[in-house]
Amino acid sequence: MWKPLEINTSSINKESIELLFSDETPAVIIRNFYGKKYCKTVVNRIKEQKFENFQNQKLNHIGPFLMSFITKKNQYFDEAKLADKTFNRIFYELPLPSERLYKTMSKVYPQNSISVASESQNRFSPFVIRIHDKGKLIPIHRDNVGYEGKEYGISNIDKQLSCVLHLQESELGGNLIIYRRQWTKKDEKFRKIDFGYSSDLISSSEFYKISNLESGDLVLINPNYYHEVTTIEGETPRVTLGMFLGFYEIENKIVAWV
Amino acid sequence: MTDIIWGNGSEVLSNDSFVLNVTHRKSGNKNDYSDSEKIKLISADLPGFPADKNDWNSEKLTDCVIDAFLKCEVDLRDDRGMLLAKVSHSGVGGY
Numbered sequence: 001m002w003k004p005l006e007i008n009t010s011s012i013n014k015e016s017i018e019l020l021f022s023d024e025t026p027a028v029i030i031r032n033f034y035g036k037k038y039c040k041t042v043v044n045r046i047k048e049q050k051f052e053n054f055q056n057q058k059l060n061h062i063g064p065f066l067m068s069f070i071t072k073k074n075q076y077f078d079e080a081k082l083a084d085k086t087f088n089r090i091f092y093e094l095p096l097p098s099e100r101l102y103k104t105m106s107k108v109y110p111q112n113s114i115s116v117a118s119e120s121q122n123r124f125s126p127f128v129i130r131i132h133d134k135g136k137l138i139p140i141h142r143d144n145v146g147y148e149g150k151e152y153g154i155s156n157i158d159k160q161l162s163c164v165l166h167l168q169e170s171e172l173g174g175n176l177i178i179y180r181r182q183w184t185k186k187d188e189k190f191r192k193i194d195f196g197y198s199s200d201l202i203s204s205s206e207f208y209k210i211s212n213l214e215s216g217d218l219v220l221i222n223p224n225y226y227h228e229v230t231t232i233e234g235e236t237p238r239v240t241l242g243m244f245l246g247f248y249e250i251e252n253k254i255v256a257w258v
Numbered sequence: 259m260t261d262i263i264w265g266n267g268s269e270v271l272s273n274d275s276f277v278l279n280v281t282h283r284k285s286g287n288k289n290d291y292s293d294s295e296k297i298k299l300i301s302a303d304l305p306g307f308p309a310d311k312n313d314w315n316s317e318k319l320t321d322c323v324i325d326a327f328l329k330c331e332v333d334l335r336d337d338r339g340m341l342l343a344k345v346s347h348s349g350v351g352g353y
Contacts, residue, residue, distance in 0.1 A: 067350045070305045141352035148350050150306035183351070189266050191327035193282055194349040223352065242353070258353075 002180055003208055004029050014108050020222040021159060026178035026208040030104075033218035034097050039167045040215070043239050045090045046129065060136070062086055062129040065258045070148050080125035090129075097165050097241055098126045098256060101218070105245065105254060117246065117255035119153045124257035127243040129167070132174065136238075137231040139196035142183040143223035143244065145257075154257060157246030162223035165241040166213050171234030176219065179226040180206040202226050261287040261332040263295065264348050267323030273314045274299045275340065276323050278330060289335070296340045297330055303346035304328075327351075 004027040005016055012030060019025040046062065063083035069076035102114045117124040132138070143162055149155040179202040190201040205226070213219065221227060223244070232238050246255045264282035271277065275298045280291055299314070307322040308314060329348035332341050 065353055067353050070347060070350065071303050143352040148305055148347070148352075185325045188325050188327045188351070189279070189281065191266075191348070191351060193264055193329075195351075197351065 002026055002206055004210060006031060009033055009104055012104060012108055017108060017161070017220070020161065020220060023180070026180070026221065026225065027176075027210060028220040029210070029213070030218040030220070031214075032216050034095075034100065034165055034167075034216045036214075036216045038094055038216075041094060042090055042241075043168045045092075046131070046239065060131050060133075062090075062131075063127065063258070064125050065128045066124070066145065066149055066152065067143075071151060073151055076125075077122040080123060083125055087127075097218075098243060101163055101243070101245075102256065109252075109254060112247075112252045112254050114245075114254040115256070117154050117257040124154070124255075126256055126258065127241050128258045130238075130240050130242060132170075132229070132232050132238040134170070134232050134235060134237075138229035139192065140179075140199055140202060140226050140228045141196035142226050144183060145244065145246065147183075147185070154246050154255060157255070158249045159247040160223055161245040161247070162221045163243050163245060164219045164221075166215055166217050166219070166239075167241055168215055168236065168239040169213060170232045170236050170238045173231050173233030174238040175209050175211040175230045176213070177207055177209045177228050177230065178221060180208075181226050182222075182224045183226065196228075197226065259286065259288075261289055261291075263287070263291050263330050263332065265295075265328065265330075267326050267328055268294075270316050270320045270323065271296065273316050273319065274311070276319060278328065289332075291332075291341075295330075296338075297345065298336070298340050298342050299345050300333055300342050301344045303344075305347060 005025045006029045016028055064076055064079035105114055116126045146155050181202055190198045243256055243258045262284040263280050265278045265280040267276050268279045269277040278295050278297050280293050304322045327348050329346050330343040332343045334342050
C-alpha cells in the first residue's frame with residue numbers, strides 16, 4: 001500500500017527522503033518536529049500582533065510566495081524583505097522552524113551546503129505562514145518551480161521537496177490528500193483559470209488522505225505529485241508554515257525558498 | 259469590457275503568433291470564439307518570454323506557449339481572422 005512513512009527527527013535519513021522521489025511513499029511525516037508550546041505561542045502572536053485581518057478572516061497568508069510573482073521578481077524580493085520583519089516579531093526568542101529543518105537536513109545530507117536561496121544579492125523568502133479558516137480549501141495542484149518559476153535562478157534545481165509544519169489544526173477537515181500522479185506539461189489542458197487543476201485529472205488515481213496530523217508535525221512531500229487540502233470544517237483555523245527545498249545534485253547544494 | 263479567452267498553446271506560426279486551443283471563454287464576451295484561434299501577440303506577460311518585442315522569436319515563443327495555459331485579452335480580430343491579443347500566463351498550477 002502507498003502510505004506515508006512516520007518517523008521522528010532523530011531517525012530521519014537520506015533513504016527516507018529518497019522514498020519521496022522513487023514513488024515509494026506519498027509523504028514523510030516527522031512527528032513533534034516543533035514543540036506544541038512553540039506552535040501555540042506562534043499562533044497566539046499571529047492573532048495578537050495586530051494582524052487584524054486574521055480575525056476578520058481576510059488574511060490567509062503572511063509573507064510572499066514566489067508563485068504570486070512569477071513575472072514580478074523585483075516585487076517578490078521587496079515583499080520578502082518586508083516579511084522578514086514580521087517573521088522576526090512572530091518568532092522572537094523562539095527557535096525558527098526553518099533553521100531546525102536546515103540543521104536536520106544537514107545531518108541527512110552531510111555533503112551538502114544548505115541555505116536560503118539568493119539571487120543577485122536578493123534573498124528569497126524562507127517560508128510562508130498560511131491561515132485557512134472554516135470553509136476554505138486548497139484545490140488540487142502541484143508545485144514545480146522549474147516550470148512557472150523560469151524567471152528565477154532556482155528554476156534550474158534538480159529536485160524539489162515541500163516541507164509543511166502544522167502549527168494549528170482545525171477540529172474537522174483540512175486534510176491533506178496526495179494523489180499518485182505526477183504533473184507533466186501535457187496536464188496543462190486540465191488547468192483551472194486562477195489556480196490548480198480539474199479533478200478529472202486524478203479521478204482514477206490512487207491516493208492517500210492524511211487526517212491525523214497534530215500541531216508540531218512536519219510533512220514532507222514530493223510536490224510534483226498532485227495534492228489538495230480538503231475543506232476546513234471546524235471553527236479553529238488551520239495554520240501552517242510552508243517552505244520548499246531545492247536540491248542541486250552535482251553542486252551538493254540545497255536551497256530554501258517559498 | 260475586453261473579451262477574454264483561455265486555453266493551451268498548440269502551434270507557433272511566427273515570432274509573434276500561435277494557435278490557441280480554446281478551453282474557457284469569459285461569460286459576457288461580446289464576440290464568439292471557435293475551439294481553435296490564431297493569436298497575434300500585442301503584448302506578453304509570460305515567464306521566460308521577453309517583454310520587449312524586439313527580443314521575440316519563434317524559439318522563445320515555442321518554449322513559452324506550447325501546452326501552456328494562457329489568458330488572451332482580445333483587442334480585435336483582423337481581416338485574416340487572427341486575434342490581436344494581450345497574452346499572459348493565467349494564474350498558476352501550484353504554489
